[in-house]
Amino acid sequence: MKKEDRFVKQITPKSVDFSKWYGEIIRKAELADYAPMKGMMIIRPYGYAIWENLKAQLDKRIKDSGHSNAYFPLFIPESLLAKETEHLEGFSPEVAWVTHGGQEELEERLAVRPTSEAIIGSMYSKWIKSWRDLPLLINQWANIVRWEKVTRPFLRTTEFLWQEGHTVHETSEEAQEETLMILAMYKEFVESELAIPVISGIKSEREKFAGALATYAIEALMSDGKALQMGTSHNLGQHFSKVFNIRYEDRNQNIQYAWQTSWGMSTRLIGALIMAHGDDSGLRLPPRIAPIQAVIVPISLGNWKDEVLPVAVKIQSELHEMGLRVELDQREEFTPGWKFSEWEMRGVPIRIEIGPRDVKENQAICVRRDSGKKEPVPLDALAVKLPELLSDIQKSLYAKALEFQMTNTHDIESYEEFKATLEEQRGFLRTFWCGKTACEERIKEETMATIRVILLEEDKSIGGERCILCGEKSEHLAYFARAY
C-alpha cells in the first residue's frame, strides 16, 4: 500500500492537539457537520446511526423499568416558565424566544424548550387526581435548544437531542428511589453499551439543576484527562409540584403535593464515544452500538471480481442472516489501503480482508480495530469467530478505558498536590471538601477544576478527612476535575 493511499494522512495526532483531533474525526468519519447558523450542527447519517443504536438500547431500559414515552410541546409560554423563579433564572440566559407567528407579533413570547419541567408540570396537575394515578412514569425523546456562547459538536450545541424522564410519586422515599434507580440504570447502560466506565454520585449545591432538591450524575474521564458529564438524575422533591399545583388525594383521603424526579441523557454521548475510545486513526466504536460491526474489503488483485467478490457476497449474507451488521465495500474507485483507512476512521470494530490467495486457502483475514491484531479465520468458522471477536472487543475497550480511568484517578492530600496534579496529569482528583460554596468557587477560579460528583458512600481508605482548601473537618469525598 502506497503512503499516499492513506485516507487519513492529514489527521492531527491527539497528543498534539486534542481539540483539533476531535474535530477532524467528526468531519472525516462524517459524524456531523456545521450548520450555517452559529452553534448548530447537522448529525450526518453515520453519526445518527450511532444515536439510533444508543437510543434503542436506552429506550428498551426505560420501558422495561415501567416508563412510557409521550410528547410535549416545543414552545413554553414565558409566564409558565416564570412560575418557578429559580428555574427561569437558571435557564433564561440560554433561552431562544419566539416572538412572531406568521405576520403577527405574539402577545406573549414563547420559549423554545430548554427543558420541559414547566410544561410537563402544568399538564401533570390536570392529569393527577388520586394516589391511583401514581406513580406516573413518562419519558420524552425530543430536541432541546439552549443558546450557548461557546459550542463544540455533540458536546455543547445550541440544539441537541435527548431523552428527559419526568416522574411523579406518592412519597419522598419513592421519588428518591426512582432518582437512584435511574442513576444506576444510566451507569449500567453507559458501561455495557458504550464501554465507558463512569463514576456516580451527587452534585454540589452550586452544580445542581435549577429547581432540584438534589442532582445525581454519572461522569466519565475522556482520554485527555478531562471529565464529561454523561447523564443526570434529579430528585425534584415537591418544588415543582407546589409551583404547578400537582396534588393528589392520598390513601387516607388527604390532599398532598406530589413528589417528582426528572432525568436526562443526550447526543453528547456520541462526543464521549469519540473522546473515550478514539485514537490517531479515528473512532473505535464498541461493537454493541456500532452501525457497522464488520466490513468486508475484497482485495482487488487479479481476477478478483470473479474469484473473490462472490465469496465476499456469500460471507456478508451469511453474517447478515445471523443478525450481525456487516457491510461489503465493493467500490472500485478506491484501493484496499484507502478503504482500510476509511473504515478505521469510522471505527468499525472488525475488518475482514479477503483476496485471491485467501479464497484458495478457504480463509479470510480478520483485523481488530481496537488492537490491530490480524488473524486468518477459516471461512466456515467465521460465523462462530465473529461474535466471539465482537464480544471480546467490547470487553477490551471497556477494560482499557477502565485502566485509564484508574490510572488517572488521584487521591489528593494537599492543595499543592491538587494544583500540581492538575497541571501535570489532569484526571479525577479524589479528595475531601468542606461543603462550602466559597471553597468550591475559589478552587474553580484558581485551578479551573470543578466538583464532578460527591461520593454517596464514603471511601475511608484515603487519608485527610479535611477540606483540601480550608482544612475544616469534612465528610464530603469529592471527585474534582477539569470538565467539558
Place this chain on the structure above:
Amino acid sequence: MKKEDRFVKQITPKSVDFSKWYGEIIRKAELADYAPMKGMMIIRPYGYAIWENLKAQLDKRIKDSGHSNAYFPLFIPESLLAKETEHLEGFSPEVAWVTHGGQEELEERLAVRPTSEAIIGSMYSKWIKSWRDLPLLINQWANIVRWEKVTRPFLRTTEFLWQEGHTVHETSEEAQEETLMILAMYKEFVESELAIPVISGIKSEREKFAGALATYAIEALMSDGKALQMGTSHNLGQHFSKVFNIRYEDRNQNIQYAWQTSWGMSTRLIGALIMAHGDDSGLRLPPRIAPIQAVIVPISLGNWKDEVLPVAVKIQSELHEMGLRVELDQREEFTPGWKFSEWEMRGVPIRIEIGPRDVKENQAICVRRDSGKKEPVPLDALAVKLPELLSDIQKSLYAKALEFQMTNTHDIESYEEFKATLEEQRGFLRTFWCGKTACEERIKEETMATIRVILLEEDKSIGGERCILCGEKSEHLAYFARAY
C-alpha cells in the same frame, strides 16, 4: 352490568356530531390533550405508543429501500429560506420566528422549521461533488412548526411530528422513479399497517407543494365522507438545486445541477386511524399497530383472586412470550363492565374474558372489538387462535373501510349531480376537469370541494371526458372531495 358502570356513557354518537365525537375519543382514549398554548397538543402515552408503532413500520420500509436517517437543525435563517421565493411565500404565513437568544436580539431572525428543503439543500451543496455521491437518500424524523389559525388535534396543529425524506439524483428519470416509488411505499404502508385504503395520484398546480415540479399524494376517505391527505411525495426537479447550488460532476466530467425529491408523512395518521375506523364505542385499532393487541379482563366473581388471577397471569405470560402485546387488567377499583368499556374506547382489538366458570371449563371468552363477536376458546388453543383472530381483524377492518370507500366514490357526469352528491352524501366525486385553475377555484368556492388527486392512468370506463364545470375537452380524471 349496571348501566352506570359504563365508562363511555356520555360519548356523543358520530352520527350526531362527528367533530365532537372525534374530540371525545381523543380525550377519553387518552390519545392527546390540549396544551396551554393555542394550537399545540400533548401526545399522551397511549397516542404516542401508536405513533411509535407506525414509525417503526414506516422506518423499516424507508431503510429497506436504501435511505438513511439524519438530523438537521430546527432553526433556518430567514435569508436561507428567502433564497427560494416561491417556497418562502408558500410558507411565510405559517412561520414561527425566533428573534432573541438569551438576553440578546439576533441580527437575523430564525424560522422554526416549517419544512427542511432550504436547510438540507444548503448542506447537500457542500456534500455532493461527483456522480459517485449520488443518489443521496436521506430521511429525517423531526418536529415541524406551522402557525395555524384553526387547529384540531392530530389533523392540524401548530407543532406536529413527521418524517421528511430528501433525496438527490443524477437524472430527472431517477428523481421521478424515486417520487413514485415512495408514493407506492406510502400506499402499501397505510393499507397494510393502518388498514386504510387510499387512492393515489398527482396534485393540481394549485394544490402542489411550494417549489415542487409535481406533488403526488395518497388520500383516504374518513367515515364522515371527507377526504384526508395521508402523505405526499414531491418531484422537486432542479428547482432547489439551482437555488442552493447543488451541482455534481457527471460521468462525462460535465458539471450538472442535481435532481431532487422530498416526501413526508406525519402524526396526522393517528387522526386518520380514529376517523376511518372508530365507532360510537371509541377507537378500533388495526392489530398490527395497536399498542395493546389483547387485554385480559378477569371476571371478579367469588374467589377470583385465587382461582382466576393465576390463570390470567399464565395466559398473559405465554402470549407475551409469543411476541404478542397483551395486557392484564387486574385493577380492583373497577368492575369488569367498566373495564370492557374502557378497553373498547381504547380500541384494543381483542378482549379475553375469564371468570371462575371459564377456569373450571378450561376456556376463555374472546371478544372481537371490530365486530363484537364472542367465542369461547379452550385455554390450550389460545396461542393458535389469537394470531388468527388478530390477522382476521386486520383484514376485516381494511375490507370494511374499502367497502365504505367504494360505496362513497361517485362517478359524476354533471355539475348539478356534483353539487347534489356533495350535499347529500359527500365522499369522493370522480369526474373530469379541464386542467384550468379558474374552474378548480370556482368549484371550490361554490361547493367547498377540492381536487384531492388526478389519476395517473385514465379510467376510460366512465362517460364524459369533458370538464364538469366548463365542458371543455379534458383528459384529467380527478377525485374531488371536501377535505380536512
